[in-house]
Amino acid sequence: MKTFLKILLFVVSMPLMLVLVFLESKYLIDTAGSYGIFVWGGVLVAALVTVVCTLTYVITAAQAHKAKTIKKVRVGTAAMVIVSLFFTVGVWRIIDAVLPDIFENATDHTITFDMIREDYNHRADVHMNLLNTFIRENYANGTLDEMSLEEYLDEGYANQEVRDLIAQRFTSMDAGGYKTFKANGPWLDLANSSRLTIPTLVHLIINERETEAYPFYLIAERVTYKKDPETGAYYWLDDQGNRVPAKDKNGTNIYTIDDRSDDTLEMVNWTILDMQGGTMNISLEGLLSGLGDISGILGTVQSLVGNMIEGIENALAEFIARPEVAGSYIFVDLDLDKLQVNLISTTEERGVLGYQNMAWFNSNHLLLLITSLFPARNIMYVFGAVGVLCSLCIGAIRESQFRKRKGLKADGEEAPAKSEGEGNAIPVTPAPVEEKSDLTPYMRTYAEAHQVYRSHLNKDQLNK
Amino acid sequence: MGKLKSIKSKMLWARVFKLAFYGIGFPLLLWFLREEKVALNGGYVMGNSADIIVYFGLIAWAVVLVAQLIAHLFRSKRGRQIFATAVTLVVVLGSLVFCDLYAEKQIKDLRAADDGAYADKVATYEDTVVKYHQYAKDLEAPLQHFLDVYNIEMTSQNKSGKNTDGTEPVYDTEDDANYSPNGLYADGYIFGYKAAKKVILTYYDARAAYQKAHPGANIDEALQAALEAQENDPSSSWSQYKRTKEYQDAYGPDGTATKYYITPERLDQILGALGEVASGNAQIGTLLDMVPLIGGFISGLDIDLDAVVQALKENLNSGLTLAKLMDIVAQFTDAINEDTIWDLVAQYSFYQSPTTKPAFSFLQDKTLANYAWAKYEGMTHGGKVGSILLPTETEVDGQIQYSKVGCITLSESGSDPMSESELRNLFENYDLALRYMPKVYPLIGIRNVLVLYGALCVFGVAVSYFFARIEQKQLALLCKAAKEGGLA
DSSP states (O other): OHHHHHHHHHHTTHHHHHHHHHHHHHHHHHHTGGGGGGGOHHHHHHHHHHHHHHHHHHHHHHHHHHOSSHHHHHHHHHHHHHHHHIIIIIHHHHHHHHHHHHHHHHTTTSSOHHHHHSOHHHHHHHHHHHHHHHHHHHHHTTSSOSSOHHHHHHHGGGOHHHHHHHHHHHHHHIIIIIHHHHTTOSHHHHHHTTOOOHHHHHHHHHSOOOOOOEEEEEOOOOOOOEEOTTTOOEEEEOTTSOEEEOBOTTSOBOSSOOSOOOOEEEEEOOOHHHHHOSEEEEEOHHHHGGGOOOHHHHHHHHHHHGGGHHHHHHHHHHHHHSTTTTSSOOEEEEETTTTEEEEEOSHHHHTOOOHHHHHHHHTHHHHHHHHHHTHHHHHHHHHHHHHHHHHHHHHHHHHHHHHHHHTOOSSSSOOOOSSTTSSOOOOSSOOOGGGOTTSOHHHHHHHHHHHHHHHHHHHHHHHO | OHHHHHHHHHHHHHHHHHHHHHHTTHHHHHHHHHHHHHHHOOHHHHTTTTHHHHHHHHHHHHHHHHHHHHHTTOSOHHHHHHHHHHHHHHHHHHHHHHHHHHHHHHHHHHHHHHHHTTTTTSOOHHHHHHHHHHHHHHTHHHHHHHHHHTTOOSSOEETTSSOTTSOOOEEETTTTEEEOTTSSBOTTEEOOHHHHHHHHHHHHHHHHHHHHHSTTOOHHHHHHHHHHHHHHOTTSHHHHHHTSHHHHHHHSTTOSSGGGSOOHHHHHHHHHHHHHHHHTOHHHHHHHHHHHHHHTTSTTOOOOHHHHHHHHHHHHTTTOOHHHHHHHHHTTOSSOOHHHHHHHHHHHSOOOOTTSOOGGGGOSOHHHHHHHHHHIIIIIIHHHHTOBOSOOEEEETTEEEEOOEEEESSSOEEEOOOOHHHHHHHHHHHHHHHHHHHHHHHHHHHHHHHHHHHHHHHHHHHHHHHHHHHHHHHHHHHHHHHHTTTTO
16 A cells, blocks of 8 residues: 555656646647657656656665665655755756846847746747748748648648758848848847937948848749650740750759759848838828828829839839849838838748748747747646655655564654664763863753753653 | 753743844844835936945844854853843944944035035935935936937947947947047947936037127037038148048048948939939839929929920930939029038938048037037937937027937937926936935935834844843753753
């Protein structure tokens, strides 16, 4: 019965903790399963702790069984308490102390420790949404074209093509964008800290940057190759039905490809709007307010040029893309109804997210690894206390079994040793306190009284 | 057994009381001191200066502990009690008297300083010891309002560290400012309190000084005239400086600064690109054809738009430049010329090289030079980093109107500026507060805690010794009874 109780007590400590950590991590594992081992961080840590505690339990159980003195049994109990406390509360106290700074510096403070400490499932959702958006955009623009969208979404990060694409996209934005802005003075930092003034924006657009342009892989046009049965070379037919040889990225004729889209390389000089991603809306109301009521004029303008706006917008985008101006496209949308100009980045067109999202995205596996630790956090903190309690109970049972085995009484301290050197019973006769000359008078009085008192208790016990 | 129980019980109670009274000695005093520290600390005026209150408590306790260790050498138990109590009393009372006298002297000296200039702004000592918590917090709200209006923080920041051209600014601890090699604030420098105060006061002081020296004159017009004069004078220091290598390295052909603003050459390139794109776009061509028609709807417009459009179309595809554009415009109006355009462009796209001195630093009139410096830093630099410190003034119907200041960005429209008197008052009060509050208020805090709880602390130490003696007496009785076999 006692053995069963001991096992039960052990099971409700660390193994139960492992089960609970797994259940708490399940949402994250299910959501971001395509990241493989990276979303199992918390479960792995809990499993490791369980293994260590199980080993401690087994070793101390063997020691307790062979123990000749109750002290050895107690040492085993203390070891179990310390191990279970250190590997749960201790480990997390260390993580809590060390991880926030490292983590926040690694993410440029875009994700804080507090954001993932409790809200880890939401972070998993955010990062998986990024992945799904990325796949959808690149499927829509034809870059991912070897499988169906559903298959890409199902495979997610596990798909090698997707993984390579993420790395390449991020490298391009990092080298041809972020690094060039960061090397170009304070303007990007000002924009990122809610100080995007007009002069700052102008600097971000017109400053000459040392662009380390990186080849950017973008499908310009979808064509179907055909194989020349004689030469084995691939070609495609243009609008006039002429044969155009299929060429690889270096311009060499292709002989060994399957039927897939042509690839083009684009050198991208990412603009500040691409760094931000999405669309920037600039209201013209304030600008035009000085002109009084202009609704009549606007109505006339719209009726006259409404059908030409698209062409003008394209011209503006062409103008901005000229090397003399921004060197890359910013699409312009004039919304006369709302009296605003919408500046649209190329992120969606090029199948990327804003730089911050791409930076997260590129390290998504590491972010998810850290995030996956947090479902284990609170459970391990709580099971630190549970583990201590269970260890003490197990220790008490072991002591009880030890006494039974040795035929000792259960209450108070042990009975006197059966033979010299065995056991740690307290001697009945007190040692002469006067011999301890290094004690102060106050301490000597205490020691004297203590010994007298202990002797009395033993005598009292023996007299029962 | 009854005797044993009685001794044990007395020993237990003696021990409990000994600990309880020890607890109401220094531990309780330390807790009150900590409460005082928490109440005083925080904010821009006090900062963490009240930490000293807790340090005082710890040091005082340590001194008494050392005294207690020394007291153990005494044979007499009563002697130990008296010695420890006396030392505690001296520490508590001595600290109280010191804090009281020192703080009072500081306040009185300050009130008497500069012929009593601060007598109205610094409360009397008697008043201060009662309301110092409130006084310490009084300045926080206006100071926070100032920081919010001008979109700055108490201490400065320097975004990205380096300047745009790669030069390294130098940080001056005294000024809390990052200076470029030319002595101006660094490109990414965001003012802290000290720098903002310096810019604002320089601006208003220069205006006041100029007004005093030239009653009725307009300092902005004088500055403009002085800058134009030195610009047009080939022998001026400024003109000579522009010919130096230092200046030419920055603003000459392929200069270090020319990559960061729209130069005349670059504007022509941009206009050329615009012309090429526009001339190749059918919709723009159609739109240009419609301009005269749309212009007809705008009342009071007496420009021959047909001729403008025709001239523009002719130039679009032949390398449009600013000069060509201005030639067209000049046919119809003289209100817009190249200078007008450059003034406009310079507002948003001028880069002051961190390695060259600005034109205003060559002005002979130091008042004007200071005024120009303050305007440059407060308006131009502040406008770049989103912390405009100085408003522009416009006279509308005889009323002076002030532009917004602070955070003017693409999404924020800034705040109404504080008036000169508000600002001067704030700076004066805050600087005055910094002179004495962080130094004196913690001492007043210690004094007040000691007044209230010092005696309790001395009492606690004394009584804990009393109960320690009772405990020891019971121990001795226990020993004696045990040796005599009375416990068996």
